[in-house]
Amino acid sequence: MTWFSDETLSFLRDLSDNNSRDWFQVNKPRYEAHVKDATAHFTNALNQRLAATYATDVKSRIFRMHRDLRFSKDKTPYNTHIHIGIADAQTGASWMVGLQTDHLVVGYGIFAFEHEALDHWRETVAGPQGEILLELNAHAVSAGLRISDPELKRIPLAWDADHPSGELLRRKGIVWWNDHVPQNEIMGPDAPDIIASELKPMEPLRGWMKLALGAPV
Template sequence: MTWFSDETLSFLRDLSNNNSRDWFQENKSRYEAHVKNAAAQFADALNRKLATTYATDVTTRIFRINRDLRFAKDKTPYNTHIHIGFSDGQTGASWMVGLQTDHLVVGFGVFAFERETLDHWRETVAGPQGEILQGLHAQAISDGLRISEPDLKRIPLAWEADHPQGELLRRKGIVWWNDHVPQNEIMGPDAPETIAGELAAMEPLRNWMKLALGPPT
């Protein structure tokens, strides 16, 4: 079994300084052992932990290391991070883990709601459930979490410009992030259990989504 380790970070940092196909091919065995296989091992274990803890179906997505260069000005071919998403069957949201060369971030939420869900979100947060979510946001920020920024500059025209839940109405998605997880927590065989514990801080948002938004459409 291969888990994330200092060798993982060493590879990512070296890749940052040598982001070329030739270098990658020369170091492919390092990538496969310390990134690809380690990510698969970690993701499988965390998937099982989340599925058991929350009694839900969990679908894992490990994002490709190859960058999509079709519309990118930066033509370096590889990502120098590891991003993994765990889709929650009960809410349609995802738990997220991002390992960068210099830090670790975990989160939960939805980057962009589907059209019908976005309409439901707006109707919901415009009412009493929006007030509840505002309170949860305030507590999350007080606890050191970061809330994703609203997508729109203005409130949609269906609602008054000074609506008390205007910040929520300007959103097309919602994600809570924890930027303060020590990087070493993702290392070794205890990492899935440890990271699952860090993701527990996202439970207020998940519980709100289950109650207020219902199952994914």
């Protein structure tokens, strides 16, 4: 069984320097062993850890190495990172793992709520639960986590421009990130347990989502 290793990072760095289809085809055996297979093994193991820890159903998504070039000025054909999302059935949010050539990041949240879920989010954070989440966010930042920026410059017109939860109302999604996980923690057979523990600081956001937003429709 293949796990993430220095060979994984070596492939990603080499791909970054040689981002072409010809190079990729020549080096496809390296990709298959040290990226594709390693990602599948790691993701399956992490799925099991998270499902057991949080008593939830999970569904994983491994993002493709091939880039969608249709609307991009950058025509390099491949991503040079590994991104994994593991959906949490109890909240509709996802645990996230991103391995890049020079760092590792983990997170939890929702990039963009669906239309009805976004309406529910806004109604919820406009009330007392918004104050609770603002406090949780402040504690998370103090603990070294990073929170995705609000997508809107202005508060939606249905609420006062000086609403105390304006920062939350300007959001279309929310993700807590930990940018400080040592890259070597994702290497080897112990990685699923280690990364699962690195995701524990996200529990306050997950708990708030379960209580305040409820199960996804």
